[in-house]
Amino acid sequence: MIRRQQGDDWLLITQHDHALLAGELAEHFGNDRFAPPDPMESVLKGVRLHDSGWPLHDDDEPTLNNRGEPLDVFEVTRAIALKVWQASADRAAAQDPYAGLLTSLHVLSLSVFATSETEFEHEKFDMDDAQTKFAVTKFQHREIERQEMLRKKLGLRTDRPATHGLTRDVGQKPEDKLTFNIRMLQAMDLISLAACCTKPPAGQTQDVYMKPGGEKVKLSLERRGGDVHVEPWPFDTDEIALPIPACRLPAKPFANDAAFREALIHAPAEVLVVHVRPM
8 A cells, every 4th residue: 555645635546556557657658658568458458457466465464654644665575575566477377377477576576676776765674584584585586487488488488697687698589578667667656656656756766678678768747736747758648647445544544453443334436647757
């Protein structure tokens, strides 16, 4: 769940809704400078489903942080994160093997970010704790095994050295395409987060490829008012309006999870419209 501060209120946005917004962005990715994703439908499905395990928390058992505030995605505990990340890959793979592979690569990257230093905002796990180290390592091994199984199903090679699920070989068209697609997914994820969060978690994306095997660039992001501005512009339209579903609650601590869940049931729903525009 994303906890967005707006005056004296919180706007609460589910992670799965945020992922669907990333999918809307991905539908427009590609222009005279950037290639579109391919295979289109499988990649779009992967973008839309990359947080599809989050309803296990956001819908079924939303929780509070240690200050009594709705738990934000960047405050998530190791136990919740590993549960929803695995469920996201499970659900995506059940619908489409390529979407499942992209989602597995994404959640594996999230586990790496959570256990290492990053220049951008991200949840962090204490790898000095033996139980955490065991649980994270087990999760990562499971996702690597999943990726090998999905690669075989898709006819992709499994006999090359890989880093975080991506092979280091260059010049292989299927691998170049896979790297292009996962970097595009991660960029759409970040732009959507920049639109949904109180402030963007980072000022630029990771490397995004302009075409498979081609030049790579970082997309710069900036919030102006409520809107997100992007440079260079990777989309096929002049601007994109993102309708963000949210629930509004007063920004005050709750006594416990039960009180929060009861308030959330009765919270008024609204739609916040954010425009994504060229910088």
